[in-house]
Amino acid sequence: MTNTTTAPSSTETIELFKSHVIPNYLRYPINLVRGAGSEVWDSEGNRYLDFFPGWGCNLLGHCPPRVVSAVQEQVAKLIHVPNTWHMDIQGRWAQMLSERAFGKAFFCNSGTEANEAAIKLVRLHTAPQRYKIITFEGGFHGRTFGALTATAQPKYHEDLGPLMAGFQYAPFGDLDAVRQLVDDQTCAIMIEPIQGEGGIRIHPDGFLAELRSICDENEMLLVFDEVQTGCGRTGEWFGYQHFEVTPDIITLAKALCGGIAGGALLASDDVSPSLRPGMHAATFGGNPIAAAAGIATLETIEQDDLLAEARQLGEFFENRLLALQEEIGLIKEVRVCGVMVGAELMIDGGAIVADCLEHGLLVNCTQGSVIRLLPAMNLGLDAAEEGFEILANALRSATQSIDNDN
Numbered sequence: 001m002t003n004t005t006t007a008p009s010s011t012e013t014i015e016l017f018k019s020h021v022i023p024n025y026l027r028y029p030i031n032l033v034r035g036a037g038s039e040v041w042d043s044e045g046n047r048y049l050d051f052f053p054g055w056g057c058n059l060l061g062h063c064p065p066r067v068v069s070a071v072q073e074q075v076a077k078l079i080h081v082p083n084t085w086h087m088d089i090q091g092r093w094a095q096m097l098s099e100r101a102f103g104k105a106f107f108c109n110s111g112t113e114a115n116e117a118a119i120k121l122v123r124l125h126t127a128p129q130r131y132k133i134i135t136f137e138g139g140f141h142g143r144t145f146g147a148l149t150a151t152a153q154p155k156y157h158e159d160l161g162p163l164m165a166g167f168q169y170a171p172f173g174d175l176d177a178v179r180q181l182v183d184d185q186t187c188a189i190m191i192e193p194i195q196g197e198g199g200i201r202i203h204p205d206g207f208l209a210e211l212r213s214i215c216d217e218n219e220m221l222l223v224f225d226e227v228q229t230g231c232g233r234t235g236e237w238f239g240y241q242h243f244e245v246t247p248d249i250i251t252l253a254k255a256l257c258g259g260i261a262g263g264a265l266l267a268s269d270d271v272s273p274s275l276r277p278g279m280h281a282a283t284f285g286g287n288p289i290a291a292a293a294g295i296a297t298l299e300t301i302e303q304d305d306l307l308a309e310a311r312q313l314g315e316f317f318e319n320r321l322l323a324l325q326e327e328i329g330l331i332k333e334v335r336v337c338g339v340m341v342g343a344e345l346m347i348d349g350g351a352i353v354a355d356c357l358e359h360g361l362l363v364n365c366t367q368g369s370v371i372r373l374l375p376a377m378n379l380g381l382d383a384a385e386e387g388f389e390i391l392a393n394a395l396r397s398a399t400q401s402i403d404n405d406n
C-alpha cells in the first residue's frame with residue numbers, strides 16, 4: 001500500500017494540537033490519515049490493523065463502500081433540512097429500524113443525546129410523582145448531565161457536582177438491591193444489556209428478564225442503552241434479542257450510521273406518543289446524510305450476512321482467548337458476545353495496548369485491566385488471526401517478564 005506523503009507528519013500534527021485543541025483526550029502520538037476496512041494508515045505510511053475501529057462506531061470497518069456511496073449521493077441532493085419538514089429518507093430509516101426492533105424512532109446525533117431523550121421520555125410517560133431512575137454500577141451512558149448522572153462510576157463525576165436529582169444505583173447483577181430501591185417515585189430502570197465501557201460484563205442468566213418483571217409489576221419502564229450493543233455488534237440486530245426480553249425503549253448511536261454521527265431512540269407504540277410535540281428536539285437529528293448512512297449500514301449488514309459473521313468472529317475470539325488463558329494464566333476471564341470481546345487480565349492492560357500498537361495492532365483497555373476489542377463485523381478470519389497473534393504475543397511477553405521478575 002502506498003504512503004500518503006502529502007499529509008503533515010505526526011510530529012507537526014501533535015504540535016498543531018498542542019497549540020489549538022483542548023487536551024481533554026489522552027491521544028496516542030500518531031496522525032491517522034486514511035482507513036479502509038479494518039486497516040488504517042498514519043502520515044508516515046505505517047499500517048495498523050484496527051480491532052477497535054472508531055471506538056465501536058465503525059462496525060463495518062473504515063469507509064465502508066455502500067455507506068460512502070450513499071453519503072456521496074445524498075450530500076449532492078439535500079444535506080440538511082430541519083425537522084419541521086418531512087423527509088422520506090428519515091421515514092424509511094425509521095421504518096427499517098422499527099422492522100428490526102419495534103416501535104417508533106426519535107433521531108439525534110450521539111449516544112448521550114439518545115439517553116437524554118430516554119430520561120425525558122420515561123419521566124413524561126409515567127405519573128407526575130415518578131421521576132427516579134435506577135441504573136447500575138459500572139454502567140456507562142454518556143457525558144451530558146442526565147446521562148452522566150445515570151453513569152454510576154464516581155470517577156466520571158469528580159468535581160462536577162451537583163449532579164441531576166433522581167438517579168439511584170444498584171450493584172451489577174443485584175436484583176435484591178433493585179427491588180429495595182423501587183418505590184412509588186421510580187419511573188424506570190436503565191441498563192446496558194451488556195456493559196461495554198464497564199468491561200464487556202454480561203449480566204447473570206435471567207437478570208434482564210427479572211428487571212422486565214419488576215418494571216411490569218411496578219408500572220415502570222425498562223430502557224436498554226444499546227449504544228454499544230446495538231446494530232448487529234452482538235450477532236443479533238440488538239442486544240436485547242439475546243435475552244428474550246423486550247424493553248420499552250432502546251437507545252442507539254455509535255455503529256448506527258456506519259461511522260457517520262447519528263443517534264436514535266426507539267420507543268414502543270404505547271410509550272412513544274409521550275414524547276409529544278415541543279417536548280424534545282435535536283436540530284441535526286435524523287438529517288438526510290445520517291439517514292442515508294444509516295440505511296446503507298442496515299442494508300450492508302443484511303446483504304453481506306454480517307450478523308452471522310459477527311457470531312462466527314465471536315466464536316473465534318472466544319476459543320482463541322480461552323486457549324490462551326490455559327496457556328499463559330494471565331487472563332482472569334474471557335467475555336464475548338459477537339464482536340464485543342473482553343479479556344479481563346490479572347494485570348494492568350496499558351502495557352499490552354502499547355505492545356500491540358508497537359506491532360501494528362489497535363486495541364483498547366477499559367477499567368484498567370480489561371482488553372476490549374470491538375472489531376468490525378467484516379474483519380474476516382484471516383485478519384482476525386493476524387491481529388490475534390499480535391495480541392497473544394503481547395500477553396505472552398508480559399507473562400514472561402512477570403515470570404522473570406519472580
Ligand SMILES: Cc1ncc(COP(=O)(O)O)c(C=O)c1O
Nearest residue numbers: 110111112140141142227228253
Ligand atoms: C453504552 C453507551 N452509552 C452511551 C454512550 C455515549 O455515547 P456518545 O459518546 O455517542 O455520546 C457510550 C459511549 O461509549 C456507550 O458505550
